[in-house]
Amino acid sequence: MTNSRTDLMQGTLELLILKTLSRTAMHGYGIAQQIHQSVDDLLRIEDGSLYPALYRMEARGWIKSEWGVSENNRRAKFYQLTRAGRKQLDAESSNWERVSKAIARVLQTA
Amino acid sequence: MTLPNQHLFRAFDRKQLENEIDEELRFHLESLTAANLQQDLTFAEAKAAALKRFGNVEQIKNQCVEISRRNRPMIRFLKVLMIALFLCGVLIRVSSTEMHVTRIGDILMFVGVMGRLLVHVRGWRPAANATDAPTVSPLMLIDRTQSADTYDRRSVTPVERLISEK
Numbered sequence: 001m002t003n004s005r006t007d008l009m010q011g012t013l014e015l016l017i018l019k020t021l022s023r024t025a026m027h028g029y030g031i032a033q034q035i036h037q038s039v040d041d042l043l044r045i046e047d048g049s050l051y052p053a054l055y056r057m058e059a060r061g062w063i064k065s066e067w068g069v070s071e072n073n074r075r076a077k078f079y080q081l082t083r084a085g086r087k088q089l090d091a092e093s094s095n096w097e098r099v100s101k102a103i104a105r106v107l108q109t110a
Numbered sequence: 111m112t113l114p115n116q117h118l119f120r121a122f123d124r125k126q127l128e129n130e131i132d133e134e135l136r137f138h139l140e141s142l143t144a145a146n147l148q149q150d151l152t153f154a155e156a157k158a159a160a161l162k163r164f165g166n167v168e169q170i171k172n173q174c175v176e177i178s179r180r181n182r183p184m185i186r187f188l189k190v191l192m193i194a195l196f197l198c199g200v201l202i203r204v205s206s207t208e209m210h211v212t213r214i215g216d217i218l219m220f221v222g223v224m225g226r227l228l229v230h231v232r233g234w235r236p237a238a239n240a241t242d243a244p245t246v247s248p249l250m251l252i253d254r255t256q257s258a259d260t261y262d263r264r265s266v267t268p269v270e271r272l273i274s275e276k
Binding site: 027028029032046047048049051052055056058059070072074075076077 | 130133134135137138141142163164165170173174177178180
């Protein structure tokens with residue numbers, strides 16, 4: 001089994017986080033677990049890389065955070081989508097679909 | 111009840127910000143370690159696996175501190191205020207020839223420049239700046255013989271699958 005690092009499109013991680021948070025508010029660990037489960041280990045994400053992305057997204061107003069209590073009764077910071085975040089998710093999702101369709105079309109014709 | 115001046119001091123309190131980020135990252139690492147312990151690993155192995163999956167803790171913490179500090183409303187307000195003071199000083203300086211008026215302009219320019227430098231220097235950490243923006247994507251596709259089959263069978267990429275999940 002070989003692993004190779006492949007650069008993906010800028011903003012992909014933000015898109016994954018936005019989509020994950022669209023269901024419910026979650027702490028960073030929960031977001032990481034959810035993404036790992038969803039991508040079935042085909043896509044590897046260093047868990048720590050989520051945090052700078054979360055902080056950047058919070059600064060842009062896409063998400064907001066609040067300290068709460070986790071499922072195992074520990075203090076944890078929960079993130080949730082804002083209205084601006086939902087708009088961003090819609091925009092990024094349709095952009096992703098458009099780009100992936102375009103690339104698929106090129107690959108089919110080439 | 112939180113007093114307004116507590117918010118003001120919090121905006122400058124780098125230590126408190128670092129403590130909060132520490133707590134958040136520690137929660138993640140301890141949750142990962144606990145999950146690993148359920149897979150019959152020793153504590154040392156579980157912790158090592160958690161650290162490996164998490165990445166460089168100190169680097170991530172520095173990035174978070176910098177992003178958070180730069181975007182605090184009070185810091186942004188101070189930056190704008192200092193620039194405004196400097197520009198007012200310049201305006202006064204060029205529009206008047208009277209000695210005592212130009213001196214006010216000089217003082218405003220001085221306060222503006224020194225204040226802006228102070229705000230800049232308080233957040234200046236070379237190590238954090240060096241690692242501010244990731245040079246490569248934090249995402250990696252796992253290249254496996256098996257993964258090619260999985261792709262063909264499902265006809266969707268993992269990212270598309272996540273997006274299309276309800």
